[in-house]
Amino acid sequence: MELNSKIPPGPVAEKWEKHKFNVKLVNPANKRKYEVIVVGAGLAGASAAATLSELGYRVKCFVYHDSPRRAHSIAAQGGINAAKNYQNDGDSVYRLFYDTIKGGDFRAREANVHRLAENSLSIIDQAVAQGVPFAREYGGLLANRSFGGAQVSRTFYARGQTGQQLLLGAYQQLEKEIAKGGVEMFTYYEMLDLVVVDGQARGIIARNLRTGAIETYAAHAVLLATGGYGNVFYLSTNAKNSNATAIWRAYKRGAAFANPCYTQIHPTCIPVSGEHQSKLTLMSESLRNDGRVWVPKKVGDKRPPSQIPEDERDYYLERRYPSFGNLAPRDISSRSAKYVCDEGRGVGETGLGVYLDFSDAIKRLGKKTIAERYGNLFEMYQRITDEDPYQVPMRIYPAVHYTMGGLWVDYNLMSTVPGCFVLGEANFSDHGANRLGASALMQGLSDGYFVIPYTIGDYLAGLKPQPVDASAPEFRAAEQETRARLEKLLAIKGKRTPTSFHRQLGQIMWNKCGMARNAAGLTEAIGEIAALREEFWQNVNVVGEVGSLSQQLEIAARVADFIELGELMCRDALHREESCGGHFREEYQTEDGEALRNDERFAYVGAWEYTGDTAEPRLHKEPLVYEEVKLATRSYK
Numbered sequence: 267m268e269l270n271s272k273i274p275p276g277p278v279a280e281k282w283e284k285h286k287f288n289v290k291l292v293n294p295a296n297k298r299k300y301e302v303i304v305v306g307a308g309l310a311g312a313s314a315a316a317t318l319s320e321l322g323y324r325v326k327c328f329v330y331h332d333s334p335r336r337a338h339s340i341a342a343q344g345g346i347n348a349a350k351n352y353q354n355d356g357d358s359v360y361r362l363f364y365d366t367i368k369g370g371d372f373r374a375r376e377a378n379v380h381r382l383a384e385n386s387l388s389i390i391d392q393a394v395a396q397g398v399p400f401a402r403e404y405g406g407l408l409a410n411r412s413f414g415g416a417q418v419s420r421t422f423y424a425r426g427q428t429g430q431q432l433l434l435g436a437y438q439q440l441e442k443e444i445a446k447g448g449v450e451m452f453t454y455y456e457m458l459d460l461v462v463v464d465g466q467a468r469g470i471i472a473r474n475l476r477t478g479a480i481e482t483y484a485a486h487a488v489l490l491a492t493g494g495y496g497n498v499f500y501l502s503t504n505a506k507n508s509n510a511t512a513i514w515r516a517y518k519r520g521a522a523f524a525n526p527c528y529t530q531i532h533p534t535c536i537p538v539s540g541e542h543q544s545k546l547t548l549m550s551e552s553l554r555n556d557g558r559v560w561v562p563k564k565v566g567d568k569r570p571p572s573q574i575p576e577d578e579r580d581y582y583l584e585r586r587y588p589s590f591g592n593l594a595p596r597d598i599s600s601r602s603a604k605y606v607c608d609e610g611r612g613v614g615e616t617g618l619g620v621y622l623d624f625s626d627a628i629k630r631l632g633k634k635t636i637a638e639r640y641g642n643l644f645e646m647y648q649r650i651t652d653e654d655p656y657q658v659p660m661r662i663y664p665a666v667h668y669t670m671g672g673l674w675v676d677y678n679l680m681s682t683v684p685g686c687f688v689l690g691e692a693n694f695s696d697h698g699a700n701r702l703g704a705s706a707l708m709q710g711l712s713d714g715y716f717v718i719p720y721t722i723g724d725y726l727a728g729l730k731p732q733p734v735d736a737s738a739p740e741f742r743a744a745e746q747e748t749r750a751r752l753e754k755l756l757a758i759k760g761k762r763t764p765t766s767f768h769r770q771l772g773q774i775m776w777n778k779c780g781m782a783r784n785a786a787g788l789t790e791a792i793g794e795i796a797a798l799r800e801e802f803w804q805n806v807n808v809v810g811e812v813g814s815l816s817q818q819l820e821i822a823a824r825v826a827d828f829i830e831l832g833e834l835m836c837r838d839a840l841h842r843e844e845s846c847g848g849h850f851r852e853e854y855q856t857e858d859g860e861a862l863r864n865d866e867r868f869a870y871v872g873a874w875e876y877t878g879d880t881a882e883p884r885l886h887k888e889p890l891v892y893e894e895v896k897l898a899t900r901s902y903k
């Protein structure tokens with residue numbers, strides 16, 4: 267396997283512009299002869315499917331949801347970054363580029379990140395043209411707020427529903443193309459395998475979730491925009507159904523998996539309340555614009571917050587990171603919360619919580635302003651906890667939120683399987699070891715609206731525009747393998763539910779490959795996951811049939827993939843003997859507990875190649891070359 271990033275030559279600010287000129291074009295009359303499969307219709311998939319259809323390609327779009335509108339992107343609350351500099355506070359494309367490289371702890375590709383910052387400008391124009399109701403200032407200009415890791419206000423938002431509004435924009439565009447006949451939509455379909463013919467992605471195996479029928483679909487190219495894999499931890503802020511199956515199956519067909527251990531643990535989530543829980547709830551980072559994070563100074567102080575005087579409170583983010591304060595990036599804020607809770611200063615019944623307090627902001631700005639900014643988030647918090655955040659501070663704790671790792675892609679967003687492109691959270695590309703807030707939506711839409719429309723043409727132009735069909739033997743073989751795998755799951759008839767395995771996997775991952783990791787724990791985790799996998803294939807109980815609706819079967823197949831992916835994540839975390847961004851190895855930290863990178867040994871993307879179910883995966887390295895930005899110790903003090 268060769269990792270050729272295909273980064274264009276030249277100065278970073280000119281690479282994309284020149285690349286757009288240099289890529290091959292497909293003649294407009296030929297576009298309709300090419301068929302493209304898009305799996306996923308979140309922000310990345312919907313924007314790509316709609317745009318490719320507008321260009322004239324014939325698109326088939328698959329989602330396991332009942333509607334494209336249900337994609338997990340709808341959950342995004344806080345906002346989307348763009349370097350518009352409407353605030354005139356010093357922002358620029360270069361600053362967004364720099365902040366993102368630094369935010370990712372110098373583990374992302376310069377060229378990709380610069381392109382992302384450039385495209386951020388067009389995304390806002392595109393969304394506004396679609397009617398996305400971004401918040402506005404009194405005078406009509408689009409409003410901005412701040413997110414972590416930045417000292418400028420560049421986050422565009424639609425109250426606490428930015429993802430939903432952006433998705434509705436992309437969805438309308440998709441619906442228009444469906445109505446026109448350019449996109450054929452397949453809802454309630456789950457992709458269960460990638461079909462590779464003569465070394466090129468040529469289609470997918472999908473299961474119709476209503477009928478259970480296993481079907482084959484052929485195309486000239488396959489785009490995976492299937493989201494992140496945070497649910498490997500069982501408890502996360504991701505939508506309950508988000509899973510890794512599409513990218514995991516592609517990995518097994520030859521797509522390298524990059525930086526699987528880079529996981530983002532978001533600092534502001536509602537704390538876990540008990541064993542019954544199957545999901546965690548995010549309280550948007552935007553709240554840290556006005557909320558102040560604190561814990562009692564005294565260990566074991568169980569007084570209610572209102573009875574803890576000001577001088578007995580530790581506003582630890584403001585204390586440790588005076589220049590960024592409560593808007594320190596996520597990895598740093600999460601770890602800081604863990605430290606104070608580990609010291610015994612956590613709040614709430616479990617002691618695994620810190621306060622996010624709005625009392626100062628309410629005094630300064632008034633309740634009305636705070637309600638205007640965050641009303642729906644406050645309401646959500648109150649419904650879940652039965653506590654009124656206008657009266658008492660919110661209690662928050664870090665939770666798994668986003669995965670920076672994903673399938674390796676080159677500058678054109680193509681994986682190591684030619685013809686298989688990967689977009690949005692499913693790829694590894696732009697965030698390095700830590701994603702800054704409000705930049706996932708930016709990346710998904712950049713990939714879908716503004717990158718893939720150019721780069722896919724470059725690939726397709728090299729193929730003959732001949733009709734595709736699913737007659738190649740590889741389709742039959744993949745279909746049979748999929749069927750056999752599902753039948754095997756049904757035949758086990760063991761004693762444990764798929765969910766119980768998933769929960770156990772989540773506990774291993776959280777305890778040993780979570781916010782802090784070490785070699786001993788990761789080695790144990792690899793052994794425990796291998797044992798769990800063995801037990802799963804002997805003792806899982808799945809009811810239903812392959813050829814009919816069976817949600818148990820859907821869950822079991824996803825859990826089987828999560829188990830394997832969990833092991834790869836631990837391997838990746840074990841090999842990376844440094845701390846960077848969300849990957850914190852306890853052995854590698856500075857005296858004051860900050861991440862200690864090792865640029866000499868680890869300034870590379872670690873991409874894993876599948877070599878067989880019982881064989882160890884092979885590691886490939888893509889060196890990260892910094893020509894524009896100087897590698898530096900990341901500091902937010």
Ligand SMILES: Cc1cc2nc3c(=O)[nH]c(=O)nc-3n(C[C@H](O)[C@H](O)[C@H](O)COP(=O)(O)OP(=O)(O)OC[C@H]3O[C@@H](n4cnc5c(N)ncnc54)[C@H](O)[C@@H]3O)c2cc1C
Pocket residue numbers: 305306307308309310311328329330331334336337338339340341342343344345346347428429455456457458491492493494503504505508509511512548667668689690691692703704705706707708710
């Ligand atoms: C609670 C929450 C709040 C967030 N807030 C923000 C924010 O304010 N700003 C920000 O920038 N980011 C935010 N994020 C991150 C951001 O929402 C996601 O990274 C982004 O929406 C992912 O978009 P996507 O298109 O890549 O994938 P998704 O939106 O997850 O879409 C995946 C699609 O793939 C389909 N799919 C998956 N697997 C298969 C399969 N095997 N077969 C068929 N279909 C499949 C699904 O049906 C779905 O349509 C937030 C995340 C969470 C969890």
